[in-house]
Amino acid sequence: MSTSSAAQGEAQKDSMMQVEETAPGYANAGAQEGQAGEDTTTAPGVIPEGFIVHTESSTSILFAAPPSTTSSGPAPVFLNPVQEYNRDLSVVAIRTWGEVRQREKRDRWEEGLRKKWAKKRARDAKGEGDKGAKKRKAESGEKEAVAEADAREGEAEKTSESAAPAEPQDEKLPPPPTYKFTLLEALSATGLRAIRYAKELPLLRYVVANDLSASAVADIRRNIAFNGLSPAGHSLLPSVPPCVPLSSLKPDPPYGLSKSDIDEALHGKVRVNEGDACVYMYQHRDEDKRFDCVDLDPYGSAVPFLDAAVNATADGGLMCITCTDMGVLAGHNYPEKSYTHYGGVCINAEYSHEVALRLVLNALSSTASRYGRYIEPQLSLSIDFYVRLFVRVRTGPKEVKAVPSKTALVYYCHSCQTPHFQHLGRVTEKVNPRNGQSNATYHVPSGPPEEIEKGGRCGECGGKMHIAGPMWAAPIHNRDFVKEMLEHVESNPSDFKTSDRIKGMLRVALAEVEAPLYFSPAKIASYFHAICPPITTFASALLNAGYTVSRSHAMAGSIKTNAPRSFVHDVVREWIKEHPVAMKNVKDGSPAKVLLAKEQRHTVSLAPHSNVSSVLLDNVKLVRYQMNPQENWGPAKAAVRGAPQK
Numbered sequence: 001m002s003t004s005s006a007a008q009g010e011a012q013k014d015s016m017m018q019v020e021e022t023a024p025g026y027a028n029a030g031a032q033e034g035q036a037g038e039d040t041t042t043a044p045g046v047i048p049e050g051f052i053v054h055t056e057s058s059t060s061i062l063f064a065a066p067p068s069t070t071s072s073g074p075a076p077v078f079l080n081p082v083q084e085y086n087r088d089l090s091v092v093a094i095r096t097w098g099e100v101r102q103r104e105k106r107d108r109w110e111e112g113l114r115k116k117w118a119k120k121r122a123r124d125a126k127g128e129g130d131k132g133a134k135k136r137k138a139e140s141g142e143k144e145a146v147a148e149a150d151a152r153e154g155e156a157e158k159t160s161e162s163a164a165p166a167e168p169q170d171e172k173l174p175p176p177p178t179y180k181f182t183l184l185e186a187l188s189a190t191g192l193r194a195i196r197y198a199k200e201l202p203l204l205r206y207v208v209a210n211d212l213s214a215s216a217v218a219d220i221r222r223n224i225a226f227n228g229l230s231p232a233g234h235s236l237l238p239s240v241p242p243c244v245p246l247s248s249l250k251p252d253p254p255y256g257l258s259k260s261d262i263d264e265a266l267h268g269k270v271r272v273n274e275g276d277a278c279v280y281m282y283q284h285r286d287e288d289k290r291f292d293c294v295d296l297d298p299y300g301s302a303v304p305f306l307d308a309a310v311n312a313t314a315d316g317g318l319m320c321i322t323c324t325d326m327g328v329l330a331g332h333n334y335p336e337k338s339y340t341h342y343g344g345v346c347i348n349a350e351y352s353h354e355v356a357l358r359l360v361l362n363a364l365s366s367t368a369s370r371y372g373r374y375i376e377p378q379l380s381l382s383i384d385f386y387v388r389l390f391v392r393v394r395t396g397p398k399e400v401k402a403v404p405s406k407t408a409l410v411y412y413c414h415s416c417q418t419p420h421f422q423h424l425g426r427v428t429e430k431v432n433p434r435n436g437q438s439n440a441t442y443h444v445p446s447g448p449p450e451e452i453e454k455g456g457r458c459g460e461c462g463g464k465m466h467i468a469g470p471m472w473a474a475p476i477h478n479r480d481f482v483k484e485m486l487e488h489v490e491s492n493p494s495d496f497k498t499s500d501r502i503k504g505m506l507r508v509a510l511a512e513v514e515a516p517l518y519f520s521p522a523k524i525a526s527y528f529h530a531i532c533p534p535i536t537t538f539a540s541a542l543l544n545a546g547y548t549v550s551r552s553h554a555m556a557g558s559i560k561t562n563a564p565r566s567f568v569h570d571v572v573r574e575w576i577k578e579h580p581v582a583m584k585n586v587k588d589g590s591p592a593k594v595l596l597a598k599e600q601r602h603t604v605s606l607a608p609h610s611n612v613s614s615v616l617l618d619n620v621k622l623v624r625y626q627m628n629p630q631e632n633w634g635p636a637k638a639a640v641r642g643a644p645q646k
Helices: 026-030 081-138 144-162 192-200 212-225 259-269 279-281 302-313 335-342 352-369 479-491 499-511 521-527 535-544 567-580 591-597
Strands: 051-056 059-064 179-187 203-212 271-272 290-297 313-323 373-383 387-394 406-415 419-423 425-430 439-444 465-472
Touching: 026 479, 051 192, 059 192, 059 212, 081 179, 081 192, 081 290, 081 313, 081 373, 081 387, 081 479, 081 499, 144 335, 179 192, 192 203, 192 212, 192 271, 203 387, 212 271, 279 302, 302 313, 302 352, 313 567, 335 352, 352 373, 352 406, 352 465, 373 479, 373 499, 479 499, 521 567, 521 591, 535 567, 567 591
Parallel strands: 179 203, 179 290, 203 271, 290 313
Antiparallel strands: 051 059, 313 387, 373 387, 406 419, 406 465, 425 439
8 A cells, every 4th residue: 555656635725825726737646656557647627538427516527438338247436326415414514523623622722722821820920929039038137127018018919910810901812723634535436525525625634535446546546636636736846747837836936835835735635545444544543643534435334444443533533434234234134144243133123224323333332442432423324225324433431431331232022013222231320428529330230121021022012022232222313413514504505416305314313302213103003903193193192291202314204202112002092992993803812902902001192282293393394205316226336346345
């Protein structure tokens, strides 16, 4: 792997120079060693013979023109246009995280500056006091009355100094620094995502586009040049042939540039690396080499890259993870594969897509905890045929101790799918009466869940209980982060072609109840062989009883609530009073027979609730659930080489 041989370009220092992207010869900067033996010289905006252009947002990339006859074999390079939503969403998430990170670092900078000023004032005050003491000692031979007067004057000076304001008016905070971040796209393929990041992330310092395939690396270099992002600074050094006309450099010639300015011009904003993603990330596990953001978007599962990615992510950094193996995560035919890949067994229930998110989060959490690190999920979405997660990684041994309490097995009924969480740890907080500090203690949990009857049978219908997990049992979204993302999209709708869908999904995610797992009224009613009540009626009954209610982004027509499943079943029983079940269709001994025979335990009101429309977001025009974006859509074909590395 040769990072020094990458076609790299961050040539946007306004104070240094302004490069005309359409300048002739601009793209030749990428013609260095390590280009897989191919000539990828491309002028910005000029389409070479035998290539076609695919445009997405701010970026256009080149593809080899397809042959006259189509082939059903693997694609020469991987790109799925349907994933434009994934890339748009990623830009929004990383922009938002970059702004949050900027605020956090500036707050720490201001705090450090104020402490520095306070120490300086303390030293100055101490110095003045020492001078007064020496003076009084030198004049000790004078009359006693004069000495006492001097002493009183010195004490008065000390008092006035100690009473000085913490921040004098003449001390003002200087302009805060700008904190840029580095980003790694570990599995880059065409470089489309990396180039979009370089163009659309204002706080980005540079992005590394890595791929194992030599042909993919050649394509990445070609696309970097085509987008005018090749390194523009080679003309700054006399030993390197100029690749940018001097007329395009301002000032000209660029004397007096700092070492960092020259380095940024030489290496650029998009840097290319050809090599194994895991090896490259392990080479950046040292704290001073880590990336602030790591994006994993593989063809299939991201699990093989998680350990290396956790090691390569800076403290407080963002990990962006895609997994497309939904047959394993959200299906029920491969429990052994789910366990060997993600460390948890998948589930055979309608809420399997949320379980898929929780399995990936658990795999990431358990990986991070081995290194004394913990995760903070910012946004976790089940989209189309994949899951996409945005997670911050931090270092903290104390927080790692709480990981078992955020992890759980799930007992669920094979017949009525009633879930019960069995947490793997328990945390208690005790306040010390002497100092008021709170101390956490960690305990082994008790189990199994009380709702399970003796013999391992469901307490609702008597069905057989199955076990899934372990999986992440804590919240999967950060409400503040999602809210900032939504505000950003609403402020910049023209930046994203899929902005309507982004806003719709973010609104649903923002409103989601933190209680795990969802259900659909249609599925619940089917267990009773009953007619399905309207979703507004179901939600009103829950709201009337004081429970919280929301939709779930993962499934159209679904509901999330903190109500127990026993109350959910009682809603159907109340509904059946007015809409009776045809008992001739209910077999003796069936789960439906047991559910119908069970007495109603809760008082249920089916009256319409005044807030049901706002809770279900029916009063807002949104694209909540995407229709098929195009004919025969879905996962695209794998590339010729390195299928695991997309």
